Amino acid sequence: MTAPTLDEDLEDALAGPAAVGGSAAPALRRARAWLTRATEPGSVDLWRWIDDVGPVAAVRALRAGTAPEQARALVGARAGEDASLADLRRADRCGARLVVPEDDEWPALALHPLTVAAHTGDDPGQRDRTTALVPPVGLWVRGDPPLQATVDRSVAVVGARASTAYGEHVAADLGAQLGERGWTVVSGGAHGIDVAAHRGALAAGAPTVVVLACGVDRSYPAAHSAVFARIVDAGGLLVSEWPPGAAPHRHRFLVRNRIIAGLTRGTVVVEAAARSGAQATARRASGLGKQVLVVPGPVTSAMSVGCHELLREPEGGARLVGNAAQVIEAVGSLGDDLVAPAERPASPRDGLSDVARRVLDACPVRTGVSAERLAAVAGCDPLEAVRVLPALELADLVQWTGTGWRLAPPRERG
Amino acid sequence: MTAPTLDEDLEDALAGPAAVGGSAAPALRRARAWLTRATEPGSVDLWRWIDDVGPVAAVRALRAGTAPEQARALVGARAGEDASLADLRRADRCGARLVVPEDDEWPALALHPLTVAAHTGDDPGQRDRTTALVPPVGLWVRGDPPLQATVDRSVAVVGARASTAYGEHVAADLGAQLGERGWTVVSGGAHGIDVAAHRGALAAGAPTVVVLACGVDRSYPAAHSAVFARIVDAGGLLVSEWPPGAAPHRHRFLVRNRIIAGLTRGTVVVEAAARSGAQATARRASGLGKQVLVVPGPVTSAMSVGCHELLREPEGGARLVGNAAQVIEAVGSLGDDLVAPAERPASPRDGLSDVARRVLDACPVRTGVSAERLAAVAGCDPLEAVRVLPALELADLVQWTGTGWRLAPPRERG
Structure with missing residues (x-):
């Protein structure tokens, strides 16, 4: 028996329900798989069009050449290709899956601010409409635990790649302390602060989430392949917007950072040089209404200048933190705003059928x-x-x- | 010719003018000299009574036993003693003088918030009415330059005695950079951060001011006698509320700290342990409407915990600074509030006859x-x-x- 073609699947998708038993319909998942390869995330115009017509109709229009000109221009020659089934199988072979908004495990509440930003970011003078704050079309996830439950109580710990021993010590300590207290550490898996935080969580036996700028079957940086494998073994997740095999192109890191901010309740910046990427991530988190927490350091260290800049911004809303308890105090209060104090902050969705x-x-x-x-x-x-x-x-x-x-x-x- | 007795002098003082040619009348100065030995600064009730009846009448009433009971109780047996002339001569021998509010060199504007606090601090539940925010009755000053001009553009740099190499490096650097830019560093001359800041200013060839908790003819700590001598030689000042020979009693340091905050435009805390004296000084400065500036450090350092606590206080108003330029930006803005931007911040008094x-x-x-x-x-x-x-x-x-x-x-x- 041969697998259905993409077009046959899409035909089915329009007829059937979007999800059954908490899981998206297979054809809908296949349409979104196709979109994760054909489109580059971060385009607000493309995202709005897909949101408007729905993923299945969007794929059909792109393949038929009837999509709006701007959408066709962004997709280009990839409209004629189809690796959706191959990507889903390739993911399956490495223990990964594509999680889509129609799945129960989709972290809808955490990503809600991205949805709002995609709809309201109407500034025509917006500098770069291809790195906009838009939700992902789907998230490739490697590792067993459900995505939503894993990131429900999570904090991003990010910082410089060229970190100092001080920064790595603090990041590892935060990772371990947050993990011990039941919080998931989310980071980018990069050298320096990122991997120190992941390793701290691993050492505490806690799940940690790596948001990659390449396929979840790849390791970037290559030196971290063993760490990533241990993270998956220890109940953590590797997450990416890009399909298996995708390469970590330079601009994808910037686009990826909004997912780190979006999935978490707050972002802790451990070390950052002046005018650095970590600062940009912190400002994005702040723009999404997430807590921005900053670990200070010696004023004599170039790797703390960016942290101190964030703390000096009068309206930046960044808060100084020195340990995990202070981080939890800050991100926990967000939960209190949503629900009555509880042992484990619950979301309003919890009681829903x-x-x-x-x-x-x-x-x-x-x-x-x-x-x-x-x-x-x-x-x-x-x-x-x-x-x-x-x-x-x-x-x-x-x-x-x-x-x-x-x-x-x-x-x-x- | 014998010197006039205190009582003869006081008789004269009531008849003559308070000041001539910008300098207080000698008898008025003698009355205030007597008060600096007979009274312990920091009592709001005593200060208000002296302010009300004037220093000359206050001395006469205390010596005659006709002062209010509370004032007599605070002065005790010292009412019967008189070392005023001896103190003034002893000061003169070590190159010091008593500066009083009737002198032109009195830093009236800088100390104005203390005057306001003394009049308005009416809280009957005030914990300790003997360490209150009251102006000094007079200031013993060792060194040639006029006090007001020396502290007009000044910043306090304070911190832990048990400082780290990091803190001392930062304090010395701030002292030097502030000195090079024409700002006077004021501190307490203690081990650790204080003396590092003074030494930084000395190294820059800039005047620096030590506010002592003992007589200006003494060195406390004794190990700093050479530094204090160099400060006086280099155009700096040693300042104290207590007369020559006075001992550095423990509680005097707390009382002294309000003068450090009062003389300066802002206080920079370089290193402070949790719940430390440097934090108390910073809160006093904030209470007097002066800028509180805080240098962060490694979160792993016990000597930075107090600094980070200050920066985490939501309504504390403490600002993070990393270098002298940021300090000057912060304290300079106070000057801008008072006058149009100028090369050298002027006070409204400048143009007065x-x-x-x-x-x-x-x-x-x-x-x-x-x-x-x-x-x-x-x-x-x-x-x-x-x-x-x-x-x-x-x-x-x-x-x-x-x-x-x-x-x-x-x-x-x-």
């Missing part, structure tokens, strides 16, 4: 749509959608615009 | 008094006082309460 969660995920951010349309996207009976929407509205998760349903805007930042 | 300055210094903080009373205190003709008061009011330096003249309240903090 499977259907309610799917209807919630189907809600658009800006323009309200009918319950029928939501039911079609959520893959449920329209009557079921009508039944769960009032409860979602009471929980402040969705709102009625007068003409349709949409996601409720995020709460005021604390 | 000698008479106007004396009338201004004679103005009380709280209860307005008549121009006649001001003239008596200022040692000028009442008509002269009446002539200069409108100009002082236009310059926002004094105000008419409806029944008398008093100092205008300090401007809103920036």
Whole structure:
């Protein structure tokens, strides 16, 4: 029996439900797999168009040459290629999968600020519309644990590659202390601060998440292949927007950084040179309403100048932290804003039924749509959608615009 | 010819002017000399009474046993002793003098927040009414340059005695850089950060000021006698509220710290342990409306924990600084609030005539008094006082309460 062609699959996808039993329909996953290879993340125009027409229709339009000119220009010759099935199989062979927004394990709440930013980042003078704050089309994930549960209580620990012994010591200590207290450390797997933080978490026997700028079957830097393998063995995850085999092109690191900020409750900068990438990551986290925490260092160290610059910005909102307890105090308070104090900060989604969660995920951010349309996207009976929407509205998760349903805007930042 | 007795001198003082040619009347200076030995600074009740009746009447009442009971209790047996002339002569022999509020070189503007605090600190629950924020009765000064001009552009650099090599390096560097840029470094002459800052200024050939908790003819710590001598030789000053020969009693250091904060535009804390004296000094500076600047350090260093605590206080107003340029940027802005940007920050007093300055210094903080009373205190003709008061009011330096003249309240903090 031969596998269905992409076009056959897409045909099926339009007819069937988007997800069954918490898992996206296979054809929908295949469409998103195709998009992760054909499109480069970070384009706000492309993301909005895909969000508007849906991934299946977007793939069909791109392959048929009927997509908007701008979208066709961005995809180029890749529109005629299809490695979607091969990519999914290649992922499977290395213990990876593609997680898509239609899956239960999609970290929808954490990524919500990226969705809002993609819809509201309307500044026509925006410098670079190809590194914009847009959500990923899907996330390739290597490792067993569900993505959402792993990053629910997570903190990014980032910093300079050319770190000092002091910075590496602090990063490893933070990684271990955060891990011991049940927090997941997310970082980029790079030399220096990143890998020190991952290693600290590993040493504490805690899961840690590496967000890569290349395929999850690759190791970049190559010297970290053993560390990455141990992370997967120890219940951690390797995560990437790019399909298996993708190369770590230079500009992808900048694009990747928004995922590190987006998946986590806060970003801790351990060492950063003046005007450095770590500072840029911190500013992105701040722009997404996430906590920016900064570890100071000797004023005589060039690797702390960027940290001190962040702390000196009068309106930057960066907070000085010296240990894991102070980090948890800062990111924990965000959780308190959302829910009553609990042993383990829960999300408002926790109590939702499977259907309610799917209807919630189907809600658009800006323009309200009918319950029928939501039911079609959520893959449920329209009557079921009508039944769960009032409860979602009471929980402040969705709102009625007068003409349709949409996601409720995020709460005021604390 | 024998010197006049204290009582003869005081008799004269009541008859003559308070100051002549910018210098306090000798008898007034003698009265204040007596007070610096008989009273321990830091008592808000005693200071208010002296301010109310004037130093000469205060000395007479204390010696005659007619002072209020509380004042008599605080002075005790010292009321019957008189070493005022001996103290003034002893000071003269070591190149020192007593600077009093009636002198032109009195740093009235810098100490103004202490005067305000002494008048307004009315909290009856105030923990310790003997370490209150009150101005000094007089300041014993060793070294040639006038006090006011030396501290006009000054910054306090304070920190731990048990400093690290890192902290001493930073303090010495700040001392040198501030000195090179025309700023006077004020500190307490202690081991560790204090003396490193003084030495940095010395190395830059810049004047530096040591505020001692003992007589200016003594060296505490003894190991710093050579440094203190070099400071005086290099155009710096040793300053103390206590008369020559006074011992550095433990509680005097706490009382002394308010003078370090009071004389300067801002306080830089270089290293401080958790819950340390340097933190207390910083909070006092903040309470006086002076800038609090903090140098961070490794989070692994116990000597930086206090610095980081200051920077983490949400409403503390402490600012992180990493070098002298950032210090000057912070304290310089205070000057900008007062005057138009200038090569050298000027004070509103700069353009005043000698008479106007004396009338201004004679103005009380709280209860307005008549121009006649001001003239008596200022040692000028009442008509002269009446002539200069409108100009002082236009310059926002004094105000008419409806029944008398008093100092205008300090401007809103920036």
